[in-house]
Amino acid sequence: MKRALLGVVALAAAAAAAASFAPAQVTVGAPxxxxxxxxxxxNAVAGNRVAVSEMVxxxxxxxxxxxxxxxxxxxxxxFTEYLEPARERGIKMLKLGDQLWTYSPDTDxxxxxxxxxxxxxxxxxxxxxxxxxxxxxxxxxxxARVTGEETVLDRPCWVLxxxxxxxxxxxxxxxxxxxxxxxLVLKEERFAKSGKLLKxxxxxxxxxxxxxxxxxxxxFRDALKSGEGTVFKxxxxxxxxxxxxxxxxxxxxxx
Amino acid sequence: MIRFLFKGILRDxxxxxxxxxxxxxxxxxxxxxYGYIKGVELDIxxxxxxxxxxxxxxxxxxxAKDVDQIPNDLAxxxxxxxxxxxxxxxxxxxxxxxxxxxxxxxIPDAAGETRAQAPIAGFAADLRSPGSPEIGLLGLKKILASxxxxxxxxxxxxxxxxxxxxxxxxxEKATLIxxxxxxxxxxxxxxxxxxxxxGFQALDRMGVIADVADVQNAxxxxxxxxxxLGVFRDGLYRxxxxxxxxxxxxxxxxxxxxxxxxxxxxxxxxxxxxxxxDRIGDSTAIIIGVxxxxxxxxxxxAGLLGTLRRYGEFGVRLAIGEDKGHVxxxxxxxxxxxxxxxxxxxxxxxxxxxxxxxVHGIDISxxxxxxxxxxxxxxxxxxxxxxxxxxFVPGLLATFIGTAIAGRAIYRRETARxxxxxxx
Numbered sequence: 001m002k003r004a005l006l007g008v009v010a011l012a013a014a015a016a017a018a019a020s021f022a023p024a025q026v027t028v029g030a031p032x033x034x035x036x037x038x039x040x041x042x043n044a045v046a047g048n049r050v051a052v053s054e055m056v057x058x059x060x061x062x063x064x065x066x067x068x069x070x071x072x073x074x075x076x077x078x079f080t081e082y083l084e085p086a087r088e089r090g091i092k093m094l095k096l097g098d099q100l101w102t103y104s105p106d107t108d109x110x111x112x113x114x115x116x117x118x119x120x121x122x123x124x125x126x127x128x129x130x131x132x133x134x135x136x137x138x139x140x141x142x143x144a145r146v147t148g149e150e151t152v153l154d155r156p157c158w159v160l161x162x163x164x165x166x167x168x169x170x171x172x173x174x175x176x177x178x179x180x181x182x183x184l185v186l187k188e189e190r191f192a193k194s195g196k197l198l199k200x201x202x203x204x205x206x207x208x209x210x211x212x213x214x215x216x217x218x219x220f221r222d223a224l225k226s227g228e229g230t231v232f233k234x235x236x237x238x239x240x241x242x243x244x245x246x247x248x249x250x251x252x253x254x255x
Numbered sequence: 256m257i258r259f260l261f262k263g264i265l266r267d268x269x270x271x272x273x274x275x276x277x278x279x280x281x282x283x284x285x286x287x288x289y290g291y292i293k294g295v296e297l298d299i300x301x302x303x304x305x306x307x308x309x310x311x312x313x314x315x316x317x318x319a320k321d322v323d324q325i326p327n328d329l330a331x332x333x334x335x336x337x338x339x340x341x342x343x344x345x346x347x348x349x350x351x352x353x354x355x356x357x358x359x360x361x362i363p364d365a366a367g368e369t370r371a372q373a374p375i376a377g378f379a380a381d382l383r384s385p386g387s388p389e390i391g392l393l394g395l396k397k398i399l400a401s402x403x404x405x406x407x408x409x410x411x412x413x414x415x416x417x418x419x420x421x422x423x424x425x426x427e428k429a430t431l432i433x434x435x436x437x438x439x440x441x442x443x444x445x446x447x448x449x450x451x452x453x454g455f456q457a458l459d460r461m462g463v464i465a466d467v468a469d470v471q472n473a474x475x476x477x478x479x480x481x482x483x484l485g486v487f488r489d490g491l492y493r494x495x496x497x498x499x500x501x502x503x504x505x506x507x508x509x510x511x512x513x514x515x516x517x518x519x520x521x522x523x524x525x526x527x528x529x530x531x532x533d534r535i536g537d538s539t540a541i542i543i544g545v546x547x548x549x550x551x552x553x554x555x556x557a558g559l560l561g562t563l564r565r566y567g568e569f570g571v572r573l574a575i576g577e578d579k580g581h582v583x584x585x586x587x588x589x590x591x592x593x594x595x596x597x598x599x600x601x602x603x604x605x606x607x608x609x610x611x612x613x614v615h616g617i618d619i620s621x622x623x624x625x626x627x628x629x630x631x632x633x634x635x636x637x638x639x640x641x642x643x644x645x646x647f648v649p650g651l652l653a654t655f656i657g658t659a660i661a662g663r664a665i666y667r668r669e670t671a672r673x674x675x676x677x678x679x
Binding site: 057059060061064066087088102104106107108109110111112113117120121122123124125 | 317328329361363367368430432434435437438442443444475515
């Protein structure tokens with residue numbers, strides 16, 4: 001959820017072999033793709049944040065809403081507690097580096113999520129646990145090239161094509177539109193190695209909070225599912241919040 | 256004449272014993288093979304009907320399209336009302352709510368941490384409602400290896416093989432990690448009430464059975480079920496009957512294209528079942544047909560030989576004034592008598608073996624290690640009404656034809672040559 005919380009971050013999940021792109025295709029006058037990614041990453045990765053968010057999951061049959069509060073520290077620690085609906089209330093998730101646990105109060109069990117379970121949906125949304133687990137910056141995971149310009153949300157954007165440069169990236173390629181001024185990713189497609197479209201992301205609303213631009217409403221869509229996507233809304237976010245270190249322990253899941 | 260011929264058969268064993276033995280053996284093999292093949296056929300159909308598909312099945316239209324993926328997000332909602340309607344409309348059919356589910360079975364240690372974990376293939380049925388036929392249909396009492404059947408909320412049965420792999424004992428807690436109807440991960444605790452041996456390799460590897468109400472609760476499927484199976488109370492699958500029921504049900508929803516409306520399908524409509532049913536039917540017909548042809552030839556040959564051996568007798572009977580037509584007819588009646596006696600004896604023996612195989616079966620589990628579809632590991636014969644009469648086809652017909660053809664020699668018999676033959 002941390003990635004989604006940061007908006008741009010939810011898009012981040014891999015890296016690219018920039019050297020493999022032909023220079024002739026690079027847009028004339030554009031800044032270096034790597035420099036754009038560096039600005040995107042800098043905007044996305046913050047220190048401590050506490051946020052309350054809502055996911056509206058618009059499935060094939062009906063729509064439902066899931067509310068959660070997240071405590072996030074840096075790029076690799078997060079703790080999330082689900083608040084609504086009643087059935088999900090009290091479910092907690094803890095991410096420490098590349099490990100993820102979930103706790104269910106009904107069963108009083110803490111379960112490590114690993115292997116194929118990582119590819120499953122988070123609360124039935126269009127986001128997978130794998131999306132949540134990505135803690136590398138875009139620059140670390142992808143090589144990039146600027147291929148054009150587009151307008152998204154009435155904002156001029158650079159179009160960047162990213163190709164994974166690490167073997168374990170969740171997506172082999174991505175196409176992102178980055179706000180030229182705010183360096184936020186406003187729209188994205190993620191692809192498999194075969195070129196098949198896997199997921200899309202589109203920002204619907206952006207708000208300035210402190211000195212950061214935060215996408216407060218965005219839509220994720222799993223292209224392999226038949227639903228209408230998941231709307232992700234950030235209700236409140238507090239940057240540089242004080243978070244006790246004890247929260248990021250397995251023991252805190254059962255409290 | 257029949258009484259006279261019958262006495263002749265009994266008193267002149269040199270003449271009747273060999274044909275009688277051949278016919279008895281042939282009919283015995285025919286009846287036993289027929290019973291065995293019918294048993295295999297019925298077992299496969301019944302296993303698939305009772306365990307997986309029913310004779311007819313109601314799902315949503317959307318579920319039917321992706322049925323291989325067991326899409327519980329496309330399950331039937333308003334299941335209680337639907338089942339009530341079906342029971343009223345088709346009282347001669349048991350309507351059974353079922354949920355298929357996958358996931359992981361996670362066994363905790365003393366600290367609640369994962370001690371063991373394994374993938375499972377589960378199905379939920381109505382195991383606790385009074386009067387539910389599921390315990391009988393699933394044969395749970397027969398396959399129970401240890402413990403007891405589910406009686407309390409949260410009780411589950413798991414395959415004995417899976418229990419051994421997970422090192423979990425009776426009464427211990429197991430957590431199902433599955434996916435709810437809304438697609439989110441769901442955790443639910445169950446108690447292992449017993450272990451079972453399904454007799455199907457695919458289920459014995461990872462099978463779990465739970466009560467449908469518990470699984471509805473675990474997977475957030477309130478008043479929803481994946482499938483409603485219809486099993487005809489007489490236990491026999493008839494395609495024409497299933498087609499009539501399905502057509503009538505589906506006609507009620509013909510005017511709408513809502514993908515979540517229910518649709519009824521027959522056993523034959525289920526993935527792979529048409530092929531299986533056709534293969535079974537074709538194989539049965541070919542095996543029985545070829546076997547009966549061979550047996551008919553053998554018995555025909557026996558009839559021919561028996562008749563030809565009695566060439567001298569014909570001459571004597573004609574010489575003392577018996578009419579050729581009378582000799583010919585008496586030969587045929589005699590052949591029919593021998594055929595009937597042999598058919599009765601062979602049918603009795605064949606039925607006895609079929610009954611034995613119906614009760615005890617043949618265990619072929621050693622050959623089923625890698626089989627993934629529902630195929631019984633104990634093959635049993637079945638005695639059907641046809642088993643009582645099928646042996647009379649080769650037994651009577653072939654003997655009759657053999658004698659009728661060979662007996663034509665009677666009309667070519669010349670009494671003038673008889674004494675020369677007798678002198679030599």
